Amino acid sequence: MNTTTAATQANVTVATIRTWCRRGVVAATKLAGRWNIDAASLARRIVIGARMARPTTRYTVTEGTNQYGATTYTVTRTDGTPAGYGPGKDSRITDFVFTRLERAETGAALLNTLPDGYYVRKHEVRYHRSSINQNHWVWRLAGGDDNDPHDVRGDRPLDADKDEVVEYLVRCATSHAAGTADRIRAKAEQDAIDAAETAVREAREAQLTEARQQKGPLATPRQVDYILSLLLSRLENGEGGGFFTGPTDRAGIETLSKREASSYITSLKGDY
Structure with a gap:
């Protein structure tokens, strides 16, 4: 099938289908500059995408206007929980107001799909003293277990294709989560070793202090x-x-x- 038909079946954009073809996410061949997608491979990819999605949408996009009358798109909680910091508020969506619908849809899709405990922020990447690279905005992965000694890492451009962004950052978060227990356990073991060594040093210093008091x-x-x-x-x-x-x-x-x-x-x- 062609990219248009595949996009309709998968409920994604044609650009996403082309990206899947280039990266081998779905089996496809290119002839005369056009992709021909294997139907069975696409069906498997659709099933995988359905498994990744959560059964209940918690975040959605609402349309509004700003103080200048321009249309805005805001990521909100479906249960009515307001954005903000503190009890009863959701800090994940404090700055999720966009002038482009595509960005808001990507933000909502990320928050709905990422593993529990993970979320994203809009982050501005700054280049200092450079005339070549311009500052740009990215989706930056955050969250995880507070006891994990290693922070999660993952960035994607703010205007990248929604499905590509979600797939990549979910993979980063899932991989990070899989190693959390081992990292926490290793950190606890190292902390125990450090504490024992500190106790030995302190006991030794006390012994030497006593000897100085007695002998000079x-x-x-x-x-x-x-x-x-x-x-x-x-x-x-x-x-x-x-x-x-x-x-x-x-x-x-x-x-x-x-x-x-x-x-x-x-x-x-x-x-x-």
């Missing part, structure tokens, strides 16, 4: 490293003895006073 200034890092090198050398050479014995690990050596560390070094070197 503790061994310097240079003394600690030197003692460890001497201990390693004696271990390799099989030597022993000395009039002063002490700890053999870094944690223990760090609790020695500077005087004790100096005596330990003298003993290990045999300078007595």
